[in-house]
Amino acid sequence: MPAILSVSSALPDTLVVLGASGDLAKRMIWPSLYYLHRDGLLPKDLRMIGATRSGNTTDNFRVFLQQELERYVAKAHLSDLALYSFLAQVGNVSAEVNAAGELNTSALQQQLGASQAVLFFLSLPPKLYGPVSHSLAAAGLVNAATRLVIEKPIGHDLVSSQQINDALAGVFDEQQIYRVDHYLGKETVQNLLALRFGNSLFEPLWNAGAIDHVQITVAETVGVEGRWSYYDEAGALRDMIQNHMLQLVALVAMEPPANFDAAAVRNEKTKVLLSLRPISGANVATCTVRAQYAAGNSGGQVVPGYNDEQGAKGGSSTETFMALRAEIDNWRWAGVPFYLRTGKRLQSRRSDIVIQFKSVPHNIFSDHQPLLPANRLVIRLQPEERITMELMSKRPGLDGVQLQPVPLDLSLRDAFGSARTRIAYERLLLDAIKGNTTLFVRRDEIEAAWSWIDDIQRGWSGGADTLRSYPAGSWGPTAAIALAERHGHSWYE
Amino acid sequence: MPAILSVSSALPDTLVVLGASGDLAKRMIWPSLYYLHRDGLLPKDLRMIGATRSGNTTDNFRVFLQQELERYVAKAHLSDLALYSFLAQVGNVSAEVNAAGELNTSALQQQLGASQAVLFFLSLPPKLYGPVSHSLAAAGLVNAATRLVIEKPIGHDLVSSQQINDALAGVFDEQQIYRVDHYLGKETVQNLLALRFGNSLFEPLWNAGAIDHVQITVAETVGVEGRWSYYDEAGALRDMIQNHMLQLVALVAMEPPANFDAAAVRNEKTKVLLSLRPISGANVATCTVRAQYAAGNSGGQVVPGYNDEQGAKGGSSTETFMALRAEIDNWRWAGVPFYLRTGKRLQSRRSDIVIQFKSVPHNIFSDHQPLLPANRLVIRLQPEERITMELMSKRPGLDGVQLQPVPLDLSLRDAFGSARTRIAYERLLLDAIKGNTTLFVRRDEIEAAWSWIDDIQRGWSGGADTLRSYPAGSWGPTAAIALAERHGHSWYE
Numbered sequence: 001m002p003a004i005l006s007v008s009s010a011l012p013d014t015l016v017v018l019g020a021s022g023d024l025a026k027r028m029i030w031p032s033l034y035y036l037h038r039d040g041l042l043p044k045d046l047r048m049i050g051a052t053r054s055g056n057t058t059d060n061f062r063v064f065l066q067q068e069l070e071r072y073v074a075k076a077h078l079s080d081l082a083l084y085s086f087l088a089q090v091g092n093v094s095a096e097v098n099a100a101g102e103l104n105t106s107a108l109q110q111q112l113g114a115s116q117a118v119l120f121f122l123s124l125p126p127k128l129y130g131p132v133s134h135s136l137a138a139a140g141l142v143n144a145a146t147r148l149v150i151e152k153p154i155g156h157d158l159v160s161s162q163q164i165n166d167a168l169a170g171v172f173d174e175q176q177i178y179r180v181d182h183y184l185g186k187e188t189v190q191n192l193l194a195l196r197f198g199n200s201l202f203e204p205l206w207n208a209g210a211i212d213h214v215q216i217t218v219a220e221t222v223g224v225e226g227r228w229s230y231y232d233e234a235g236a237l238r239d240m241i242q243n244h245m246l247q248l249v250a251l252v253a254m255e256p257p258a259n260f261d262a263a264a265v266r267n268e269k270t271k272v273l274l275s276l277r278p279i280s281g282a283n284v285a286t287c288t289v290r291a292q293y294a295a296g297n298s299g300g301q302v303v304p305g306y307n308d309e310q311g312a313k314g315g316s317s318t319e320t321f322m323a324l325r326a327e328i329d330n331w332r333w334a335g336v337p338f339y340l341r342t343g344k345r346l347q348s349r350r351s352d353i354v355i356q357f358k359s360v361p362h363n364i365f366s367d368h369q370p371l372l373p374a375n376r377l378v379i380r381l382q383p384e385e386r387i388t389m390e391l392m393s394k395r396p397g398l399d400g401v402q403l404q405p406v407p408l409d410l411s412l413r414d415a416f417g418s419a420r421t422r423i424a425y426e427r428l429l430l431d432a433i434k435g436n437t438t439l440f441v442r443r444d445e446i447e448a449a450w451s452w453i454d455d456i457q458r459g460w461s462g463g464a465d466t467l468r469s470y471p472a473g474s475w476g477p478t479a480a481i482a483l484a485e486r487h488g489h490s491w492y493e
Numbered sequence: 494m495p496a497i498l499s500v501s502s503a504l505p506d507t508l509v510v511l512g513a514s515g516d517l518a519k520r521m522i523w524p525s526l527y528y529l530h531r532d533g534l535l536p537k538d539l540r541m542i543g544a545t546r547s548g549n550t551t552d553n554f555r556v557f558l559q560q561e562l563e564r565y566v567a568k569a570h571l572s573d574l575a576l577y578s579f580l581a582q583v584g585n586v587s588a589e590v591n592a593a594g595e596l597n598t599s600a601l602q603q604q605l606g607a608s609q610a611v612l613f614f615l616s617l618p619p620k621l622y623g624p625v626s627h628s629l630a631a632a633g634l635v636n637a638a639t640r641l642v643i644e645k646p647i648g649h650d651l652v653s654s655q656q657i658n659d660a661l662a663g664v665f666d667e668q669q670i671y672r673v674d675h676y677l678g679k680e681t682v683q684n685l686l687a688l689r690f691g692n693s694l695f696e697p698l699w700n701a702g703a704i705d706h707v708q709i710t711v712a713e714t715v716g717v718e719g720r721w722s723y724y725d726e727a728g729a730l731r732d733m734i735q736n737h738m739l740q741l742v743a744l745v746a747m748e749p750p751a752n753f754d755a756a757a758v759r760n761e762k763t764k765v766l767l768s769l770r771p772i773s774g775a776n777v778a779t780c781t782v783r784a785q786y787a788a789g790n791s792g793g794q795v796v797p798g799y800n801d802e803q804g805a806k807g808g809s810s811t812e813t814f815m816a817l818r819a820e821i822d823n824w825r826w827a828g829v830p831f832y833l834r835t836g837k838r839l840q841s842r843r844s845d846i847v848i849q850f851k852s853v854p855h856n857i858f859s860d861h862q863p864l865l866p867a868n869r870l871v872i873r874l875q876p877e878e879r880i881t882m883e884l885m886s887k888r889p890g891l892d893g894v895q896l897q898p899v900p901l902d903l904s905l906r907d908a909f910g911s912a913r914t915r916i917a918y919e920r921l922l923l924d925a926i927k928g929n930t931t932l933f934v935r936r937d938e939i940e941a942a943w944s945w946i947d948d949i950q951r952g953w954s955g956g957a958d959t960l961r962s963y964p965a966g967s968w969g970p971t972a973a974i975a976l977a978e979r980h981g982h983s984w985y986e
Contacts, residue, residue, distance in 0.1 A: 041891060190894060191887040198885035198896040200853045201868045205697060259857050260894060360693045364752050375694045392691035393880075393903060394684040396912055398534060398923050401683060401753060403691045408901045410886060419889055430891050 007175045008145035009435050011043045012119040014112060018095060018103075018132065019123035020050025020061075024151070026068045028182075029121060032425040034069055037089070038082035041430055048090045049111055055094020062087045077420070097124070101131030105139035117145035119432060126154055130167025137171040149178040149432050152441060153243045156234065157457065158450040165443050178432045179441040183244045185424030188385040189251060190439075192353070195387065195410075197256055205357070206332075212374065213337045213489050215354040216248050218382075219346040221298055223472070224320070228311040235318040236290070240342040242453045246273060247441065248353055249338055253328055262437040266445060273448035277327045284459025287326070289468065289479045290319035293345040296472030303345065303472045317467050320344045323480035324456070325487070339484055341491065345472035351382040354492045368400045378492070385421055386410070500668045501638035502928050504536045505612040507605060511588060511596075511625065512616035513543025513554075517644070519561045521675075522614060525918040527562055530582070531575040534923055541583045542604055548587020555580045570913070590617070594624030598632035610638035612925060619647055623660025630664040642671040642925050645934060646736045649726065650950065651943040658936045671925045672934040676737045678917030681878040682744060683932075685846070688880065688903075690749055695870075698850070699825075705867065706830045706982050708847040709741050711875075712839040714791055716965070717813070721804040728811040730783070733835040735946045739766060740934065741846055742831055746821055755930040759938060766941035770820045777952025780819070782961065782972040783812035786838040789965030796838065796965045810960050813837045816973035817949070818980070832977055834984065838965035844875040847985045861893045871985070878914055879903070 015033070017025055030050075036042045050061055066087060070078065093107040112118060120136065122129055129150050136142050148168070155161030168177055183189060196202055205211070218240055224231045231239065250269035257264035279287045294305040307314050321343030328338065355377040363372050376390040387410035392403040431439055459465065468477040475481075475491070484491055508526070510518055523543075529535045543554055559580060563571065586600040605611060613629065615622055622643050629635050641661070648654030661670055676682060689695055698704070711733055717724045724732065743762035750757035772780045787798040800807050814836030821831065848870040856865050869883040880903040885896040924932055952958065961970040968974075968984070977984055 036891075187887070187889055194858075194885060194887035194894055194896055197857050198853065198865055198887075198894075199868050200703060200850050201694075201698060201882075201884065203853070204703060205694060210693060210697060256855070257857055258855075259860065261860075264857075357693050360691065360696070362749070362751075364690050364750055364757075365687075367752065367754075372691055375692050387886075389694075389901070391694065391903065392687060394680070394687035394691075396680055396914070398529075398915060398920050401687055401691075403687055406903060408882070408903060410884065410899065410901060421889070422891060427891050 006144055007173050008117065008143075010117045010145045011435075012046065012117045012145070012147060012433055013043070014047040014049060014115040014117070015119045015121065015433070016049045016051055016108065016112070017121045017123055018051045020092070021052045021064065022123050025050070025123045027072055028423060028425045029123060029429070030065060031069060031072045032423050032429050034073060034082070034086050035077070035423065035426050036430055037086045038077070038079070043433065046089060046433075047115070049108075050090065050092050051095035051108060052092065053094070053096050055107065056092050058091045061092030062090060065090060097128060097132065101128050103132045103135035105135055105141065108141065109139050112141060116143075119147040119149065121149040121429075123151070126150070126164060129154070129164050133168055133171040142171055146172070147176050147178060147432055147435070148172050149180060149429075151180045152446070153234075153238060154179065154446050155450065156238055158447060158454050161446055161450050165446070169443075174443055175437065177440075177443075178428075178437060179446065180425075180428055181244060181247050181441050182424040182428065183247055183381070184251075184439045184441070185426075185428040186381055186385060187421055188379055188381050188387060189248070191387060191410075192251060192379050203256065208332065208334050208336045210357055211336055212356045212358045213339060214249075214252060215339045215356065215492055216245055216252075216341070216352070217354075217491070218245060218342040218351045219349060219475075220342075220344045221346060221349045221473075223293065223298075223303060223345050224306065224309050226310055228309050229313075231320075232313070232316050232318045236320055236322040236342050236344070237453060237456060241322060241324070241340055242449050245340050245342060246276075246449045246452070247445075249273075249276075249326070249340070250445070252353060252355070253333055253338070255332065260438060262440075262442075265438050266442045270442065270444050270448055271330075272328060273445055273452065275328050275330045275333075276452045277329045278452065278455050279324065279326070280455040280459055282464065284456055284464040287483075288322060288324040288456055288459075288465060289477060289483050290460060290465060291321040291343070291468035291470050291477040291480070292316075292318065293320050293343070293472045294469045296345065296474065298345055298473040305472070319467060321346070321470060321476045321480070323476065323483050325483055337487060337489065339489065339491070341476070341480060343470075343476050347473055347475050349383055351380070352492070353379040353381070355379075356489070356492075365401050365403060369403055372403060373405050376492070499637055500666050501610065501636075503610045503638045504928075505539065505610045505638070505640060505926055506536070507540040507542060507608040507610070508612045508614065508926070509542045509544055509601070509605070510614045510616055511544045513585070514545045514557065515616050518543070518616045520565055521916060521918045522616060522922070523558060523561060524565045525916050525922050527566060527575070527579050528570070528916065528919050529923055530579045531570070531572070536926065539582060539926075540608070542601075543583065543585050544588035544601060545585065546587070546589050548600060549585050551584045554585030555583060558583060590621060590625065594621050596625045596628035598628055598634065601634065602632050605634060609636075612640040612642065614642040614922075616644070619643070619657060622647070622657050626661055626664040635664055639665070640669050640671060640925055640928070641665050642673060642922075644673050645939070646727075646731060647672065647939050648943065649731055651940060651947050654939055654943050658939070662936075667936055668930065670933075670936075671921075671930060672939065673918075673921055674737055674740050674934050675917040675921065676740055676874070677744075677932045677934070678919075678921040679874055679878065680914055681872055681874050681880060682741070684880060684903075685744060685872050696749065701825060701827050701829045703850055704829055705849045705851045706832060707742075707745060708832045708849065708985055709738055709745075709834070709845070710847075710984070711738060711835040711844045712842060712968075713835075713837045714839060714842045714966075716786065716791075716796060716838050717799065717802050719803055721802050722806075724813075725806070725809050725811045729813055729815040729835050729837070730946060730949060734815060734817070734833060735942050738833050738835060739769075739942045739945070740938075742766075742769075742819065742833070743938070745846060745848070746826055746831070748825065753931060755933075755935075758931050759935045763935065763937050763941055764823075765821060766938055766945065768821050768823045768826075769945045770822045771945065771948050772817065772819070773948040773952055775957065777949055777957040780976075781815060781817040781949055781952075781958060782970060782976050783953060783958060784814040784836070784961035784963050784970040784973070785809075785811065786813050786836070786965045787962045789838065789967065791838055791966040798965070812960060814839070814963060814969045814973070816969065816976050818976055830980060830982065832982065832984070834969070834973060836963075836969050840966055840968050842876055844873070845985070846872040846874070848872075849982070849985075858894050858896060862896055865896060866898050869985070
């Protein structure tokens with residue numbers, strides 16, 4: 001039972017970042033807050049408190065923050081006026097976490113004395129979410145207007161995520177908890193929803209009748225980059241498939257919600273996750289491919305294999321690549337494979353969702369052109385955000401009707417001018433401040449995802465599949481190609 | 494019964510333009526032949542003979558032709574080499590038509606002595622098509638390899654078109670007759686077919702379930718331009734609706750043909766024309782609007798009304814504008830209005846086909862945006878050839894999902910570079926030379942169209958509707974606006 005029975009929708013008067021000098025805070029949270037402040041989007045007079053382990057004077061913290069903002073915010077966007085007025089609203093407190101995960105809240109209590117509505121952003125390791133929440137509650141810092149923002153992944157399997165969520169539920173109502181998946185804050189991901197539900201053109205085709213298969217690729221060129229120990233406990237399945245890619249699957253596959261409210265949208269997403277056909281037992285070997293990068297060549301440089309990375313303990317069999325073939329057991333998607341693929345040290349950095357439509361049922365131009373490529377909708381999240389529709393169009397000229405694919409670029413930049421693409425955290429922070437949970441992940445979504453992931457992980461642990469190797473700088477092991485080709489499909493390159 | 498039982502597919506060795514110094518020949522036929530020659534697309538050593546009333550020396554005719562080509566072909570495309578090698582293949586004969594429409598073929602006979610396969614392009618008034626064809630046959634100039642190219646309109650009603658077609662059928666097999674509607678030679682019209690049948694995205698939506706209505710506008714800014722006497726006998730209904738716009742209706746509305754052969758495509762087009770719900774009796778007044786331009790302002794100039802144009806006899810009630818609301822009685826299009834509108838002296842020169850899709854069945858974003866504009870596909874034929882799809886896309890930013898229509902330009906220029914848009918006659922001449930009748934109009938299409946047009950004309954003659962007036966430079970009479978608005982639709986501007 002949550003401690004709070006009636007959640008308040010009051011705007012926060014104070015925002016506390018715990019772990020305020022960490023990597024995520026420096027690169028994402030503070031720059032996002034700066035942009036929101038500069039654009040006049042934050043509540044007036046919002047106090048922003050950075051809580052750091054050791055604590056510092058406010059002046060020193062502001063100097064630190066200024067340096068970091070100058071590093072992570074483009075010069076063109078850093079005006080003195082905006083910067084100094086922003087820093088003027090920022091303070092610093094010390095808030096150490098002890099070995100048991102308990103937070104020393106004394107400085108915070110003093111600072112927050114008059115605050116009525118506090119938004120806590122826990123930029124901390126997930127195992128601390130529970131204990132720190134309890135410390136906040138014990139110090140009397142939690143009320144009906146408190147909001148808690150935390151980052152996924154929550155736990156490393158169903159049981160551990162349930163433990164964390166249970167601990168949070170002992171302090172907060174589910175509606176007070178904002179679980180961040182920054183993929184959901186991306187402009188293009190939102191545009192996918194706009195495209196699906198704002199146009200009458202797509203939804204009638206958005207099903208097994210017209211769609212051949214769906215592909216989602218999240219490819220990185222980097223290796224583990226000094227995070228070996230952390231990464232080695234996760235692996236690609238937990239770090240990327242569970243954490244981000246299943247969210248994309250849910251958004252692509254969900255039924256139209258009745259409205260864009262949090263409950264309606266998240267109900268539909270959960271339904272998709274619960275409809276994923278379990279991959280377990282012998283199916284793990286046929287539906288998944290796992291691999292680890294060996295030494296190779298990335299971006300023109302010779303790079304070491306995973307087990308020779310800095311900080312590597314060696315002998316690890318953690319996967320840095322995985323590909324899988326999922327199916328969704330419902331009317332809309334019966335028989336439509338969803339291919340997911342992610343990896344580190346791949347050939348190029350690219351995240352995209354590819355909706356591959358079926359070929360025309362009959363080619364009336366077959367005399368001139370025996371094969372007509374099928375239509376394709378490509379939603380690119382990285383490196384640039386873009387939506388492209390590949391249509392067949394007649395090649396101009398007098399040689400009969402010769403068709404050729406033409407990429408129709410639903411480029412946001414072209415259509416709307418060259419406005420800066422917002423950082424996903426700007427949107428998510430603003431939504432959290434406004435109390436809109438639509439783009440945050442609900443507990444049941446997390447648990448449905450883990451439940452499906454655990455089956456695969458169990459299969460692997462049980463030896464159902466062998467760990468493959470791929471050279472750094474490649475597109476992964478050939479088995480991943482075979483996974484799709486076996487069913488007549490090809491990865492979009 | 495046709496005189497020829499087995500049509501030959503042999504390529505023409507000679508092309509004869511009758512009426513070779515007329516307006517159409519100078520502006521379209523000779524420049525098109527020049528381009529085809531320059532690009533190496535004509536059969537090797539094709540002889541081209543211009544037949545003119547008085548006749549001339551070949552040298553003089555070549556001088557005349559050079560002058561006209563220099564006038565109608567852009568300088569960048571006129572190389573000496575191409576021009577002189579072209580003119581070297583051109584000759585001239587005299588071929589006068591007497592009062593009875595009989596052609597003096599003696600010079601032609603002499604010139605064509607050795608020709609096996611002649612393509613005749615009759616750039617002559619339609620009433621001469623029959624008599625001239627008979628003269629050619631009587632002179633022994635017609636065989637199984639002969640082709641006849643003629644321009645629509647054929648006749649001015651069903652009976653007169655049947656008479657002309659009967660006369661042609663006495664000399665030629667239907668497969669030898671190439672009836673030109675230059676709209677069918679336009680790149681964009683072909684691309685409409687490529688779009689419909691080369692993509693799996695559109696055809697499932699191409700019906701009453703997803704399409705709200707269709708609009709076709711052919712708007713001219715010019716008046717009758719010295720052709721008053723000719724135009725006064727035709728009017729907008731015959732000159733434009735019958736002649737070109739019903740062909741566009743047929744292409745938009747036809748079922749997918751089994752292939753792109755002439756028979757398959759023209760069978761489907763005919764089915765559409767036969768399925769047009771007759772507009773007769775009292776319906777003429779509710780489904781059509783006819784009007785004539787009065788004096789007004791066109792392109793910044795004061796211009797006279799139709800009955801005050803040069804050459805006007807005055808007191809004419811011929812329509813220079815008409816709008817109508819058609820319906821197609823078949824499964825695909827039940828309940829989908831096709832609005833057609835055409836006129837002279839309108840506000841701007843523009844021809845386009847607008848496929849207006851239905852709105853989304855339910856707006857999940859209604860909290861932020863009560864009204865979502867529906868999708869629209871705009872196929873523009875004039876002044877530029879372009880296909881645009883209007884999609885709703887999320888406006889970038891943090892203010893929730895705010896949708897905005899984004900025009901997706903299926904611009905041929907962007908996709909395929911800035912190649913010159915071919916003249917429609919280039920394609921049609923080349924198809925006629927190759928013996929491909931797909932883009933030409935078959936007799937039964939013509940007659941189905943006239944039959945439908947005659948009902949309306951009869952209604953008007955019977956006084957079912959009054960002739961309205963509109964000022965030159967406007968978008969026609971308000972009654973034309975009301976025609977669509979009455980059913981909740983608006984003309985696309």
